[in-house]
Structure formats: structure tokens, C-alpha cells
Amino acid sequence: MSYMVGMKCRECGRTYPKEVVFVCEYCFGSVEVDYDYDSIKKVLNRDVIEGRAKSLWRYRELLPIDGEPTVGLTSGYTPLLKADNLAKELGVKELYVKDDSVSHPTLSFKDRVVSVALTRAKELGFDTVACASTGNLANSVSSLAARAGLRRYIFIPSDLEAGKVMGSLIYNPNLVAVDGNYDEVNRLCAEIGAKYDWAFVNINIRPYYAEGSKTYGYEIAEQLGWKVPKHIVVPCAGGSLICKIQKAFREFQKLGIIPEEHTKFYAAQALGCGPIVNTIKEKSDIVKPVKPNTIAKSLAIGNPADGYYATSTVLESGGWAEHASDEEIVEGMKLLAQTEGIFTETAGGVTVATTKKLIEQGYIPKDESIVICITGNGLKTQEPLVGKLGAATPIQATLKDFEANFASKIEHSLK
Numbered sequence: 574m575s576y577m578v579g580m581k582c583r584e585c586g587r588t589y590p591k592e593v594v595f596v597c598e599y600c601f602g603s604v605e606v607d608y609d610y611d612s613i614k615k616v617l618n619r620d621v622i623e624g625r626a627k628s629l630w631r632y633r634e635l636l637p638i639d640g641e642p643t644v645g646l647t648s649g650y651t652p653l654l655k656a657d658n659l660a661k662e663l664g665v666k667e668l669y670v671k672d673d674s675v676s677h678p679t680l681s682f683k684d685r686v687v688s689v690a691l692t693r694a695k696e697l698g699f700d701t702v703a704c705a706s707t708g709n710l711a712n713s714v715s716s717l718a719a720r721a722g723l724r725r726y727i728f729i730p731s732d733l734e735a736g737k738v739m740g741s742l743i744y745n746p747n748l749v750a751v752d753g754n755y756d757e758v759n760r761l762c763a764e765i766g767a768k769y770d771w772a773f774v775n776i777n778i779r780p781y782y783a784e785g786s787k788t789y790g791y792e793i794a795e796q797l798g799w800k801v802p803k804h805i806v807v808p809c810a811g812g813s814l815i816c817k818i819q820k821a822f823r824e825f826q827k828l829g830i831i832p833e834e835h836t837k838f839y840a841a842q843a844l845g846c847g848p849i850v851n852t853i854k855e856k857s858d859i860v861k862p863v864k865p866n867t868i869a870k871s872l873a874i875g876n877p878a879d880g881y882y883a884t885s886t887v888l889e890s891g892g893w894a895e896h897a898s899d900e901e902i903v904e905g906m907k908l909l910a911q912t913e914g915i916f917t918e919t920a921g922g923v924t925v926a927t928t929k930k931l932i933e934q935g936y937i938p939k940d941e942s943i944v945i946c947i948t949g950n951g952l953k954t955q956e957p958l959v960g961k962l963g964a965a966t967p968i969q970a971t972l973k974d975f976e977a978n979f980a981s982k983i984e985h986s987l988k
């Protein structure tokens with residue numbers, strides 16, 4: 574049973590059948606999936622959700638598929654940690670980390686969007702999937718499409734981290750390293766997509782793909798004990814995730830699954846690529862494209878597809894935005910690791926550093942609940958840490974040499 578009614582233009586409201594539609598023919602606005610919420614309300618509640626397997630498909634009525642889920646059956650339902658050590662460090666009372674650095678199977682939140690996109694691509698009859706990616710999407714499409722038996726073409730900028738390239742190649746996709754930045758890769762993919770009958774997960778089937786991000790928001794609400802946080806800090810690339818977390822909270826409220834409470838949204842980007850943050854700080858609604866130059870390559874989209882919507886999500890919620898420099902990003906990665914034991918990628922460093930600044934500047938109050946979004950794993954982005962972490966202490970294989978190096982530190986624990 575599907576509760577997906579069709580597609581709806583986010584600008585003029587014109588409706589379309591649930592096929593491959595991603596821009597409105599009338600106003601060129603982007604389209605979104607539309608659901609029959611009255612019918613969903615009759616079948617979906619906390620008990621039903623809690624009785625299901627711990628994967629992102631436990632919210633299936635709110636996802637854009639017609640039949641049974643077929644891809645990513647074990648993705649989602651990552652931990653939400655109460656981060657007391659980090660909270661103490663930042664001087665706040667109640668802080669949580671939603672940790673998609675351990676997402677199955679490819680260690681980033683992109684497994685959510687890809688699970689949904691590929692399930693839908695199969696329903697729509699595609700045998701080939703493709704994407705334009707800053708790295709994590711490449712890994713996820715490569716992996717999940719391998720298992721689903723789909724042909725795959727993955728387009729990335731040629732300067733990605735070794736971990737992200739290897740993390741795609743192992744699944745043997747057609748991996749195409751384009752001489753250009755993400756925005757140029759994306760432009761090329763739009764051209765290829767116009768000629769070949771492929772499902773580009775983040776282009777022609779983007780409306781379906783984007784819905785997968787809502788599961789990150791549903792899980793936060795469920796894991797907080799069926800309520801929303803007062804504040805949430807979200808790393809932004811194309812700007813879709815932040816909008817979809819808000820959509821998830823609103824849907825749960827509309828369905829009576831959680832109480833109506835207000836959440837303020839905060840956008841986190843790198844100083845070297847912050848078109849959404851720039852727009853928010855200017856309180857503008859025109860997103861000016863930038864040329865990316867940052868170690869946070871997974872967020873390096875200079876011309877974000879959902880930049881306008883991300884900006885209005887933040888401003889209408891009463892939230893704010895901040896940038897993190899490359900140095901602050903590395904400090905943020907170290908801080909999260911050393912307080913909470915989580916090794917996140919550069920994007921997570923952006924989130925932690927931004928949160929710290931927003932608290933220091935008084936935008937986020939110290940006594941209200943805060944969730945920070947950790948969306949990727951640090952093993953994939955090791956390059957910026959080289960030379961920044963000290964080194965292992967080399968010794969001979971003797972007790973004498975060990976003690977010679979550590980004498981002052983271990984004296985007090987002698988038997």
C-alpha cells in the first residue's frame with residue numbers, strides 16, 4: 574500500500590503523476606513528493622513504528638515507494654548519543670549527537686537517500702543508476718547498487734580524498750573523475766542525463782532521493798523520546814538535509830506522533846564554501862554561488878540546488894548560521910573524538926566548530942536541548958589530519974626502553 578499521491582511543485586503547487594519529474598514545466602520550480610496524510614494518520618503511530626525492524630524503513634508510509642523496500646534494508650537507525658563530555662566542554666546543559674558516521678553500509682548519511690532512491694529507481698524500471706557526488710554519495714551508490722545488481726556510473730571531482738575514491742572503487746562502478754569542481758561535475762551530469770535513460774539519484778530522481786533524508790529527522794524525534802530538540806545544527810552541502818529534517822519534524826507533528834514544539838535550525842558550512850551561510854548572514858533570499866576551496870570536500874558545493882530553501886528554513890525558524898575555517902574544522906574533529914570517542918570526517922568538524930561558535934556568540938542558549946548532526950566518518954578524510962595529531966612513540970621491544978620513554982607518566986601505577 575502506497576501513500577504517495579504524486580508530485581507537487583514547491584513554488585506554484587501544480588501537481589504531477591508520480592513518475593520522473595524534477596522541475597515544474599510551468600514555473601521551473603523544483604517538485605516534491607506529496608502524500609495522503611489523512612490515510613497515513615489512520616495507520617501510523619508510535620506503537621506501529623516501535624514494533625518494526627530498526628532501519629530507516631520503519632517510517633515507510635512516509636517514504637516515496639509504491640511497493641516493498643528492496644534496497645538498504647539494514648540502513649538507518651544510527652545512535653543518538655547524549656554527549657555530556659562535549660556539552661561540558663561547550664558549556665551547555667543538554668547536547669546530543671546524531672551519529673551517522675556509523676551508517677550501514679558506507680559510513681555516511683547518504684545511505685539513507687540512496688536506499689530510497691534505488692528502491693524507487695527499480696520501481697520506475699531503471700537498470701542503470703548514476704550520481705554527481707562530492708564523495709559520500711559516490712560511496713553509497715557504488716555499494717548499494719552493487720548489491721541491488723544495478724549498473725552504475727559515478728561522477729566525482731578529480732581532487733577527492735583517497736578514502737572516498739577507494740571507498741567507491743572497491744565496488745567496481747564506472748567511476749569517472751572529472752577535471753573540475755562539483756558544480757562542473759553536476760552540470761556535465763545534467764547533460765548526460767538528458768541523453769541517456771539513467772536514474773541520476775540526485776538529479777532526475779532527486780525528489781525521491783531527497784525524501785530519504787527525512788528518516789534522519791524521524792529518528793532524532795523518536796530517539797529523544799518522541800519530541801523535537803529546541804535547537805539543531807546541520808551541515809549543508811546542497812541544502813537538502815536541513816530542509817528535510819524540518820519536514821520530518823512537521824510531518825510527525827501533523828500526524829500527532831509528537832507534540833507541536835518549535836525547533837530552531839542552524840546551518841553549518843566551511844568558510845571556504847559557505848554560500849548558504851553567507852545568504853543567511855545577509856538575511857537575503859538570493860544565494861550567490863561561490864568557488865569552493867576547503868578541506869570539507871563533502872560540503873563543497875558552490876551552487877547549492879536547495880540553497881534557497883535551506884536559507885528560508887533557517888531564517889523562518891529563528892535560527893542562524895556560521896562558518897568554520899579549515900583550522901577550526903580540524904579542531905572540531907579532534908574535540909568530538911577526544912570528548913565523545915567519535916571519529917567524524919571534515920563535515921562533522923564543520924558542525925562541531927560551528928556549534929561552538931554559535932554558543933559562544935549567544936545564538937544558541939546554554940540551557941536548552943541541542944542536537945548536532947554528525948553525518949560522515951573520519952576514516953574517509955584522513956589527509957587534513959596528517960601532521961596534526963602527534964605520533965605514536967617508537968620504542969625497542971624491551972621493558973627498559975618502555976620505561977625510559979614513559980617513566981614520569983607511569984610511576985604512580987606501580988604494583
Ligand SMILES: *Cc1c(COP(=O)(O)O)cnc(C)c1O
Pocket residue numbers: 681682683709710808809810811812813814815871872918920921948949
Ligand atoms: C552530502 C552531505 C551533507 C549535506 O547534504 P545536503 O543534503 O546536500 O545539504 C552533509 N554531510 C555529509 C557528510 C555529506 O556527505
Ligand SMILES: [Zn+2]
Pocket residue numbers: 582583584585586587597598599600601602
Ligand atoms: Zn511550478
